Amino acid sequence: MKLTGAQMVCESLRREGVEVMFGLPGGAILPFYQVLPQYPQLRHILVRHEQAAGHAADGYARATGRVGVCVATSGPGATNLVTALATAMMDSVPVVAITGQVPRNLIGRDAFQETDTTGITLPITKHNYLVMETADLPRVMKEAFYVARTGRPGPVLVDIPKDVLTETTEFEYPEEVSLRGHRPVLEGHPQMIKKAARLIAEAKRPVIMAGHGVIISGAWEELRELAEKAQVPVVTTLLGISSFPSSHILSMGMPGMHGMAYATLAIDRADLLIGVGLRFDDRITGRVSAFAPRARVVHIDVDPAEIGKNVKVHVPIVGDVKRVLRVLNRHVEQATHTEWLREVEELRREHPSDTIRETDKLIPQYVIRQLSELTGGKAIVVTGVGQHQMWAAQHFAFKEANTLITSGGLGAMGFETPAAIGAAVGRPDVPVWTISGDGGFQMTMYELATMMENDIPVKVAIINNNFLGMVRQLQDFFYQKSYVATGYTHNPDFVKLAEAYGILGLRVTDKVQVVPAIQRAIEHSGPVVIDFMVEPEENVYPMVPSGESAAEMIEEKLEERVWLR
Amino acid sequence: MAPVADHTITALVEDKPGVLTRIASMFRRRGYNISSLAVGHCEVPSLSRMTFVVRGDDATVEQVTKQLYKLVEVVRVSDISSENLVCRELALVRVKAPAAVRSEIIQIVDIFRANIVDVAPDSLIIEVTGDVDKIDSLCNLLKPFGIKEMMRTGRVAMTRGAAMVEENGHGQAG
Numbered sequence: 001m002k003l004t005g006a007q008m009v010c011e012s013l014r015r016e017g018v019e020v021m022f023g024l025p026g027g028a029i030l031p032f033y034q035v036l037p038q039y040p041q042l043r044h045i046l047v048r049h050e051q052a053a054g055h056a057a058d059g060y061a062r063a064t065g066r067v068g069v070c071v072a073t074s075g076p077g078a079t080n081l082v083t084a085l086a087t088a089m090m091d092s093v094p095v096v097a098i099t100g101q102v103p104r105n106l107i108g109r110d111a112f113q114e115t116d117t118t119g120i121t122l123p124i125t126k127h128n129y130l131v132m133e134t135a136d137l138p139r140v141m142k143e144a145f146y147v148a149r150t151g152r153p154g155p156v157l158v159d160i161p162k163d164v165l166t167e168t169t170e171f172e173y174p175e176e177v178s179l180r181g182h183r184p185v186l187e188g189h190p191q192m193i194k195k196a197a198r199l200i201a202e203a204k205r206p207v208i209m210a211g212h213g214v215i216i217s218g219a220w221e222e223l224r225e226l227a228e229k230a231q232v233p234v235v236t237t238l239l240g241i242s243s244f245p246s247s248h249i250l251s252m253g254m255p256g257m258h259g260m261a262y263a264t265l266a267i268d269r270a271d272l273l274i275g276v277g278l279r280f281d282d283r284i285t286g287r288v289s290a291f292a293p294r295a296r297v298v299h300i301d302v303d304p305a306e307i308g309k310n311v312k313v314h315v316p317i318v319g320d321v322k323r324v325l326r327v328l329n330r331h332v333e334q335a336t337h338t339e340w341l342r343e344v345e346e347l348r349r350e351h352p353s354d355t356i357r358e359t360d361k362l363i364p365q366y367v368i369r370q371l372s373e374l375t376g377g378k379a380i381v382v383t384g385v386g387q388h389q390m391w392a393a394q395h396f397a398f399k400e401a402n403t404l405i406t407s408g409g410l411g412a413m414g415f416e417t418p419a420a421i422g423a424a425v426g427r428p429d430v431p432v433w434t435i436s437g438d439g440g441f442q443m444t445m446y447e448l449a450t451m452m453e454n455d456i457p458v459k460v461a462i463i464n465n466n467f468l469g470m471v472r473q474l475q476d477f478f479y480q481k482s483y484v485a486t487g488y489t490h491n492p493d494f495v496k497l498a499e500a501y502g503i504l505g506l507r508v509t510d511k512v513q514v515v516p517a518i519q520r521a522i523e524h525s526g527p528v529v530i531d532f533m534v535e536p537e538e539n540v541y542p543m544v545p546s547g548e549s550a551a552e553m554i555e556e557k558l559e560e561r562v563w564l565r
Numbered sequence: 566m567a568p569v570a571d572h573t574i575t576a577l578v579e580d581k582p583g584v585l586t587r588i589a590s591m592f593r594r595r596g597y598n599i600s601s602l603a604v605g606h607c608e609v610p611s612l613s614r615m616t617f618v619v620r621g622d623d624a625t626v627e628q629v630t631k632q633l634y635k636l637v638e639v640v641r642v643s644d645i646s647s648e649n650l651v652c653r654e655l656a657l658v659r660v661k662a663p664a665a666v667r668s669e670i671i672q673i674v675d676i677f678r679a680n681i682v683d684v685a686p687d688s689l690i691i692e693v694t695g696d697v698d699k700i701d702s703l704c705n706l707l708k709p710f711g712i713k714e715m716m717r718t719g720r721v722a723m724t725r726g727a728a729m730v731e732e733n734g735h736g737q738a739g
């Protein structure tokens with residue numbers, strides 16, 4: 001059948017099973033928008049800024065495990081996608097971005113709204129295409145989706161000149177892709193898997209470290225089986241949170257810079273570290289030479305380049321986490337590790353970083369605890385970046401798989417609101433909460449309009465300390481409390497702001513108001529914004545200063561504490 | 566510290582616009598050093614073969630090969646440093662050659678089995694092919710006469726014997 005380039009893009013999206021995309025039009029991409037009504041199965045959500053389109057596609061992808069799609073025009077539309085693409089790249093999220101480009105005869109002439117989009121996005125996409133022939137569109141679209149979701153997922157950008165979108169040619173969608181340079185290895189090497197099982201059998205103090213790869217490959221059952229069968233405590237990276245139920249007796253939470261002190265110390269004592277679907281990021285390892293100094297390392301990941309990149313690995317296993325764990329579980333012997341588990345419990349008692357201060361003041365940690373309680377730990381939580389993100393990681397008890405969505409690798413403030421929109425569109429069956437800082441919230445708060453317009457009932461919790469809190473904390477610890485450029489003295493009235501968008505706004509200034517406000521938000525059917533005006537100068541503990549090791553960890557000294565469990 | 570050495574890496578890549586940019590960008594972004602790079606068509610029409618010389622310790626160079634692999638348009642990568650290799654490079658050297666020293670230069674050129682490919686009133690262009698050492702020593706001998714311009718292609722390499730530069734032990738990147 002003969003189609004225009006624009007119709008080909010829609011037809012390809014339809015065949016890839018796309019249900020929804022997030023975008024904002026402009027001249028170069030307009031031919032695509034004009035044919036959209038011919039494809040009623042393709043829902044388009046109009047955002048207020050392309051960064052939000054990218055983050056929403058990302059949030060949708062993380063929440064559903066499907067490929068998220070965003071659309072922007074050439075020039076400023078495409079450059080506005082940059083932060084979102086970099087976020088998806090760092091956190092291995094399958095996103096396809098479609099951008100308009102100036103007509104082919106104008107490329108390279110600094111035409112109006114021309115930018116070298118493939119050039120700009122080259123290092124922040126898994127792959128990208130500039131489509132110079134309409135006939136190439138079906139193959140490119142097919143490849144884009146394939147590359148985005150297979151192996152280690154990531155964002156792929158397709159840049160399409162306007163006249164490629166309007167030209168008509170024969171459309172035939174390829175059945176298969178043939179990419180000689182992209183053939184991910186999914187099955188782990190059997191010999192290596194056996195070797196790993198042997199190391200686990202020999203270990204006295206094993207620790208499993210679970211990362212995003214567990215969630216991406218949907219391996220929570222397999223992870224749980226491994227942990228239970230060999231009785232190995234599980235720590236998770238920030239993106240690995242919710243790959244293992246936090247209420248599980250073997251769950252140790254997150255180690256690292258702002259992780260649970262006992263988790264960090266357990267790694268320090270471990271004689272075997274089993275890394276599953278992660279990349280040993282510096283926020284986890286601290287100074288690499290002092291990381292897990294007593295441990296042999298098994299590393300399972302689908303991306304061979306991650307193995308041996310940051311830490312020395314004794315047993316490398318390249319493959320899909322779920323498949324590898326299935327085989328590994330067959331070889332692993334039942335074990336008890338009673339003594340080690342007792343030692344770990346002791347560490348937990350001596351270094352209890354999952355407790356909070358007993359106080360009548362409104363502290364952020366308390367707010368997170370109550371959110372966790374009142375949602376039953378079953379909401380999808382989308383966070384911004386900063387102190388509130390770390391408190392969410394520490395104090396929200398995630399009960400269901402894949403329920404924390406956060407910008408881990410890039411640490412992009414402003415991610416939360418649009419990503420939550422994407423998550424809520426993808427998972428309308430689950431309540432979606434954002435946990436935001438007053439700083440980050442203001443970077444993308446205009447998306448409240450998108451929420452309201454499209455009936456997307458996200459609940460927004462602003463942990464409002466009138467500071468760029470995490471940076472203020474650094475100034476507190478390392479710059480003699482010199483709070484340069486981190487205080488906000490004229491934040492808007494967030495309740496009125498919510499109301500301006502037609503959204504229910506609630507303000508909480510006192511501890512006793514926390515529970516009723518959260519309850520009210522849960523009962524309300526539409527979006528809600530709660531402004532929690534918390535103690536301004538709370539710090540996140542513990543803290544392993546950047547580039548240091550477990551030995552340099554700063555812990556909070558508490559007289560009165562409240563235990564999580 | 567692990568020993569730092571020159572490694573010879575060959576890669577088969579899709580012959581498509583932008584491939585070189587992707588590779589160069591990856592090297593720059595990750596702080597790897599390419600001391601030489603040569604690209605050209607190969608026996609398969611839609612592919613090019615590249616030869617890199619990368620300086621680094623074994624772990625760094627292993628990362629280089631893996632990161633190359635991750636690029637969708639890179640089909641195969643092999644670190645062939647430890648193999649028995651034929652390595653060649655070509656250089657063009659414009660050297661000052663007034664009549665008084667010309668015969669001396671021609672003698673040197675003969676010893677190295679190099680060629681004189683252009684003759685001007687006071688200079689010659691010499692073409693030489695060989696491994697890096699051979700080219701370096703020729704250049705050293707020519708230096709006293711005055712090298713006005715020099716251009717080297719960078720190393721191309723092939724393993725000796727029947728084996729083709731093909732499979733590798735790293736698997737493919739996701």
Ligand SMILES: Cc1ncc(C[n+]2csc(CCOP(=O)(O)OP(=O)(O)O)c2C)c(N)n1
Nearest residue numbers: 386387388411413437438439440468469470
């Ligand atoms: C886009 C962006 N700009 C700057 C930073 C650096 N940064 C990290 S945390 C932080 C403060 C965040 O403040 P807020 O959103 O109010 O959260 P809080 O730390 O107070 O909980 C800043 C500025 C960042 N991560 N992202």
